[in-house]
Amino acid sequence: xxxxxxxxxxxxxxxxxxxxxxxxxxxxxxxxxxxxxxxxxxxxxxxxxxxxxxxxxxxxxxxxxxxxxxxxxxxxxxxxxxxxxxxxxxxxxxxxxxxxxxxxxxxxxxxxxxxxxxxxxxxxxxxxxxxxxxxxxxxxxxxxxxxxxxxxxxxxxxxxxxxxxxxxxxxxxxxxxxxxxxxxxxxxxxxxxxxxxxxxxxxxxxxxxxxxxxxxxxxxxxxxxxxxxxxxxxxxxxxxxxxxxxxxxxxxxxxxxxxxxxxxxxxxxxxxxxxxxxxxxxxxxxxxx
Amino acid sequence: xxxxxxxxxxxxxxxxxxxxxxxxxxxxxxxxxxxxxxxxxxxxxxxxxxxxxxxxxxxxxxxxxxxxxxxxxxxxxxxxxxxxxxxxxxxxxxxxxxxxxxxxxxxxxxxxxxxxxxxxxxxxxxxxxxxxxxxxxxxxxxxxxxxxxxxxxxxxxxxxxxxxxxxxxxxxxxxxxxxxxxxxxxxxxxxxxxxxxxxxxxxxxxxxxxxxxxxxxxxxxxxxxxxxxxxxxx
Numbered sequence: 334x335x336x337x338x339x340x341x342x343x344x345x346x347x348x349x350x351x352x353x354x355x356x357x358x359x360x361x362x363x364x365x366x367x368x369x370x371x372x373x374x375x376x377x378x379x380x381x382x383x384x385x386x387x388x389x390x391x392x393x394x395x396x397x398x399x400x401x402x403x404x405x406x407x408x409x410x411x412x413x414x415x416x417x418x419x420x421x422x423x424x425x426x427x428x429x430x431x432x433x434x435x436x437x438x439x440x441x442x443x444x445x446x447x448x449x450x451x452x453x454x455x456x457x458x459x460x461x462x463x464x465x466x467x468x469x470x471x472x473x474x475x476x477x478x479x480x481x482x483x484x485x486x487x488x489x490x491x492x493x494x495x496x497x498x499x500x501x502x503x504x505x506x507x508x509x510x511x512x513x514x515x516x517x518x519x520x521x522x523x524x525x526x527x528x529x530x531x532x533x534x535x536x537x538x539x540x541x542x543x544x545x546x547x548x549x550x551x552x553x554x555x556x557x558x559x560x561x562x563x564x565x566x567x568x569x570x571x572x573x574x575x576x577x578x579x580x581x582x583x584x585x586x587x588x589x590x591x592x593x594x595x596x597x598x599x600x601x602x603x604x605x606x607x608x609x610x611x612x613x614x615x616x617x618x619x620x621x622x
Numbered sequence: 623x624x625x626x627x628x629x630x631x632x633x634x635x636x637x638x639x640x641x642x643x644x645x646x647x648x649x650x651x652x653x654x655x656x657x658x659x660x661x662x663x664x665x666x667x668x669x670x671x672x673x674x675x676x677x678x679x680x681x682x683x684x685x686x687x688x689x690x691x692x693x694x695x696x697x698x699x700x701x702x703x704x705x706x707x708x709x710x711x712x713x714x715x716x717x718x719x720x721x722x723x724x725x726x727x728x729x730x731x732x733x734x735x736x737x738x739x740x741x742x743x744x745x746x747x748x749x750x751x752x753x754x755x756x757x758x759x760x761x762x763x764x765x766x767x768x769x770x771x772x773x774x775x776x777x778x779x780x781x782x783x784x785x786x787x788x789x790x791x792x793x794x795x796x797x798x799x800x801x802x803x804x805x806x807x808x809x810x811x812x813x814x815x816x817x818x819x820x821x822x823x824x825x826x827x828x829x830x831x832x833x834x835x836x837x838x839x840x841x842x843x844x845x846x847x848x849x850x851x852x853x854x855x856x
Contacts, residue, residue: 471725586845589841591838592842
C-alpha cells in the first residue's frame with residue numbers, strides 16, 4: 334500500500350489527469366458555474382430580466398445585519414444542526430460498531446441493507462410517512478395506546494421534536510456508513526492486545542476504538558451538519574408553527590418573492606458561517622483524531 | 623389590468639376566494655365572522671396558509687381595511703400577532719388541509735373556495751366554506767400570450783379550449799374547479815352547483831375584494847412582516 338502511494342506521488346499529477354478530468358469538468362459545469370452566477374446575483378440590486386435596471390450593491394449582505402430576524406434564525410438552524418448531528422452519533426455509532434465488529438456474514442448484509450434502505454426512497458415520501466406516524470391519532474399514538482394500560486396522548490406533529498426526528502432519520506445512514514468504514518478497518522488484534530494487557534472493555538473503547546474511528550465520526554458529522562443547517566423541507570412539513578428556520582427563509586426569497594439576490598446573499602452568509610465553524614473545529618478535531 | 627388603455631392584454635380564466643373553511647364536526651352552526659379565528663376555544667386548531675401576501679391581506683380584512691390599499695400596517699401586524707398563538711400549522715397545499723380535517727386536527731382556517739368545494743363534494747370531507755361578513759380575498763387567473771411568441775394560433779386555440787363551457791363542466795364534475803370567468807361556462811353548470819349558487823350570489827359579490835397586482839416592493843415588505851411574525855412565535 335505504502336509502496337503504491339510512493340510510486341503514485343513520484344509520477345506526479347500528469348498520468349492522473351485523464352482520470353480526474355471527467356469529474357472536474359462535471360464539477361465546473363454543474364457546480365462551479367451556477368455557484369459563481371449566484372455569487373454575482375448576491376451583489377445585484379435586481380435580476381437583469383426583461384431589461385430591468387440593476388446595479389452592484391452590498392445591500393443584500395447588509396440586510397442580514399440590519400434585522401435581528403436573520404441572526405436569530407441562523408442560530409436556531411445551527412442549534413438544529415448540532416442536535417441532529419449529536420443524535421446521529423448516538424444512534425449511528427453503536428449500529429456501525431455492531432455491523433463492523435459483532436455481526437458477520439448474512440446477518441451483517443441484512444442489517445446493512447436495512448440501514449441503506451431509506452436512501453432508496455424519495456425524501457418527500459419519507460417525511461410524509463413520518464407525518465402519519467407522529468400526528469395525534471396517528472400510527473404511534475394508536476399503537477402505544479393499544480399496548481399501554483393507561484391513556485397517553487402523543488401528538489408530536491408540527492413541533493421541534495418532529496423536525497429532529499425527521500432529520501435524524503434522513504441523515505443517520507451517513508453516520509453509520511462513515512463510522513462502519515473506519516471501524517471495520519480497525520485490526521481486531523489491537524482490541525485483543527488491549528484486553529490481554531488488562532484494559533477493561535470501556536478503556537478499550539475509549540483508548541483504542543474511538544480514537545481510531547475518529548476520522549469516520551468527523552466525516553459523518555460534517556456530512557450531516559452542513560446540509561441540516563440549510564434544510565428547509567423537513568422543518569416546513571413537520572415543524573408547523575415552529576418550522577421557520579434559516580433554510581426556509583432562503584427558500585421564501587427564491588420561491589415566494591422572487592428576490593434571488595437576497596436569497597443568494599443569505600445562502601453565502603450561511604456558507605461562510607459553516608466554513609468558519611468547520612475551520613475552527615478542524616485543528617481540535619485533528620488533534621482528537 | 624387585462625384591459626389597459628383600450629388594449630386587451632389577456633383573457634380572464636377562473637376566479638375564486640381565499641375565505642374561511644370549517645371542520646363541520648367542530649361547529650353546530652357555521653360562524654359568520656372572521657373573528658372566529660381568534661376565538662380561544664379554537665386555540666391550536668386554527669390554520670392559515672404559509673403565504674405572506676395572503677396572510678397580510680387577510681389581516682387587512684380582519685382589521686377592516688381595503689386589501690389593495692392598506693393604510694394601517696400596524697393594525698394588520700397586531701391582528702396577525704394575536705392570531706399566531708391560535709395556529710396549529712401553516713398549510714401549503716390542499717392535501718395538508720384535507721388531511722388535517724380527515725384526522726380531525728383542526729376546526730377552522732383560511733382556505734380556497736374551489737378547494738373547499740372539492741374537499742366536500744369529491745373527497746366527502748366535513749368541510750364547508752364560510753365567506754365572513756367582513757369579506758374575503760378574491761383572485762383572478764388569466765391567460766396572456768408573451769410578445770414575440772412563435773405559435774400564436776396554437777396559444778389562442780389553447781385559451782379557447784380552456785375557457786370553453788364543455789371543458790369547464792367536465793373539469794368541475796370530474797375534479798372540482800374554481801369559478802369560470804366565462805359566464806356561459808358557469809351557466810352550463812347545474813342550478814345548484816356550488817360555483818353557481820354560492821359563488822354567483824350577489825350577496826357574496828358585495829363582500830369580496832379582488833386582488834390588484836402586488837408590486838415587488840410590497841411583496842418583499844409583506845414577506846418581511848410575515849417572517850418576523852413566524853420567527854417571534856418560536
